[in-house]
Amino acid sequence: MxxxxxxxxxxxxxxxxxxxxxxxxxxxxxxxxxxxxxxxxxxxxxxxxxxxxxxxxxxxxxxxxxxxxAIFGKKLVSESATHFYIDCGAGENWHEFVKWTIEEGYPGLENLALIPGTTGAAPIQNIGAYGAEAASMIDSVEVLDTKLVLETQANTEVDLNIQQNWQVIPKEECAFAYRDSIFKRDLQAYVVTQVRFAIPKKWQANLSYAELANYFLDNKSPSAQDIFDAVVMIRSKKLPDPALLGNAGSFFHNPIVDLATYTQLKEKFTGLVSYPAPDLLGEKQFKLAAGWLIDQCGLKGYRVGDCGVYEKQALVLVNHGTAKGSEMLALANHIKQTVLEKFGVTLSQEPNNLP
Ligand SMILES: Cc1cc2nc3c(=O)[nH]c(=O)nc-3n(C[C@H](O)[C@H](O)[C@H](O)COP(=O)(O)OP(=O)(O)OC[C@H]3O[C@@H](n4cnc5c(N)ncnc54)[C@H](O)[C@@H]3O)c2cc1C
Incomplete structure (x- = not known):
């Protein structure tokens, strides 16, 4: 080490x-x-x-x-009548993993192409895009349970027995939700070392996202590779490449509001961009487009020093040069405050602050 x-x-x-x-x-x-x-x-x-x-x-x-x-490795470990089970090390690049699954004949993750990051981070915030979420194809997550490490350290001098510190958490216990999971809620509790995916053998194109459906208006039966290519193409046009302009993708979650709040906002702001969200305890909910809210505050392209709001997509904050983390958080607070004053809606931050 x-x-x-x-x-x-x-x-x-x-x-x-x-x-x-x-x-x-x-x-x-x-x-x-x-x-x-x-x-x-x-x-x-x-x-x-x-x-x-x-x-x-x-x-x-x-x-x-x-x-x-930097734990690598990916392989098909078993298959049932209905699913392929694939293990992927937490350090593997997510996009390369998605590409590999399609090449090897296990399609299903194509809507999540080109999301930057490692496979181990995919369950942390249950990455999602273009009508899909990683959780839908995760079978279980292998983790180092850091509480167990503390206990074994207290009980024995130096105990390097790997088995007793590891857990496999089945998907049902991961509390996956919109950009959320048990891992995201307590970042010190577990370290993800491997993710097991269960990919249905019966592949179906997922064109639930309007932009993707529009893209395939002239192609009624796109393959997984077609969808992968389309997602890569669309994403490359919309989001700045971090290698050229520093960013962390969407900086805020799309806020979810109840029916009463939605109705009030819709009356006051007729152009409100929103989507139905899954019901909560039988109550209707709506997801508001955070980028639209920020844009309506006149903040698209706004810049303080080297920190800025991306000129083509207000949901993305960018580093134009030598910005610092603390300065980006100050800009984020200004945006949150401005949106709260105009719409009465609280934005929450997507990237995690370290430390
Ligand atoms: C241009 C761009 C576009 C993006 N688009 C999307 C998108 O469409 N959808 C989406 O969901 N996200 C998107 N993101 C966000 C990002 O790609 C994902 O959140 C990704 O999963 C982060 O992976 P990472 O390895 O970089 O994690 P990091 O940024 O390194 O870590 C993120 C958090 O997870 C923790 N963590 C990381 N690995 C582990 C592990 N193995 N065990 C325990 N904790 C861990 C870290 O401590 C940190 O708190 C985008 C980012 C960028 C820059």
Whole structure:
């Protein structure tokens, strides 16, 4: 295990913030990961996990140990009459994994093409796009349970028995919801090391997202590869490439409101962009387009120093050069306040703040 100090994270976060980890280690297997957590616990220092940094706002300095997830490997492990079961290491690049599943004949994840990041981070916020969510094809998530590490450390001197610290959490216990899961609610509780996918053998095109349906108006039976290609093409046009303009994709969730709030807003703002959301306890709910709310506040293209609202999509905040995490959070607060004053709607942030 190679623990480095004062390690630059600038290339490990899609905003490109200048940030340094006090200590940094890249873990390539379960053993390294357990050692890393035990090292941090013994030194009584905080720790955090970093995948490819495409959904984080990093501060200038991350105290303690930053653990970079680099556990690789992907394979078909079994199949039933109805499903393919595929294991993928947490460090694998998500887009490459999606591409591989299609090439190998296990289509189903194509709507989620080109989402940056690692496969281990996919269950954290239940990544979703173009009418699909990762949770729909996740069977279970293998994690290091950090409570168990503390217990085994207290009970034995140095216990490197991997088995007793690991858990496989079935999908039903992951509390997957819109950009949410048990993992997202407590980032210190589990470290995801592998995800098992259950991909239905009976493939069906998912064209529930209007933009995708429009794209295939002239092609009534697109293949998974066609959908993959279309998603890649559409996404590339809409979102800035982090390699050219630092960003973390959508910076805010689309807020979900009840029927009464929706009706009031719709009366006052006739152009309100919204979609029906799943009912909550039998009550109707609506998802509002956060980008539209921000745009209506005149903030599209708004800029403070090197922090800005992307000129083509107000939901995306961008780093024009040498912005810092703290400055981006100040801009985000200004946006939240402005939207609250105009619409009475509270926006919540999607990327996680580290530390
Ligand atoms: C241009 C762009 C477009 C995007 N589009 C979408 C989109 O369409 N849909 C969508 O859902 N998201 C989107 N995102 C957000 C991002 O791609 C996803 O959230 C992705 O899953 C993050 O993966 P990562 O490896 O970069 O995670 P990181 O940013 O490194 O980490 C995110 C959080 O998860 C934690 N974490 C990471 N790995 C692990 C692990 N193995 N175990 C425990 N905790 C872990 C980290 O501590 C952190 O809190 C977009 C981002 C960008 C830059």
């Amino acid at each position: 190679n623990i480095q100090s004062n390690f630059s994270l600038q290339k490990l976060n899609s905003f490109g913030f200048l940030s340094h980890a006090e200590y940094f280690v890249s873990v390539e297997n379960e053993h390294d990961l357990l050692n890393a957590i035990e090292f941090a616990n013994q030194k009584k220092m905080p720790w955090q996990v970093l995948g490819s940094g495409s959904n984080v706002v990093l501060q200038d300095f991350l105290p303690g140990l930053t653990i970079h997830m």
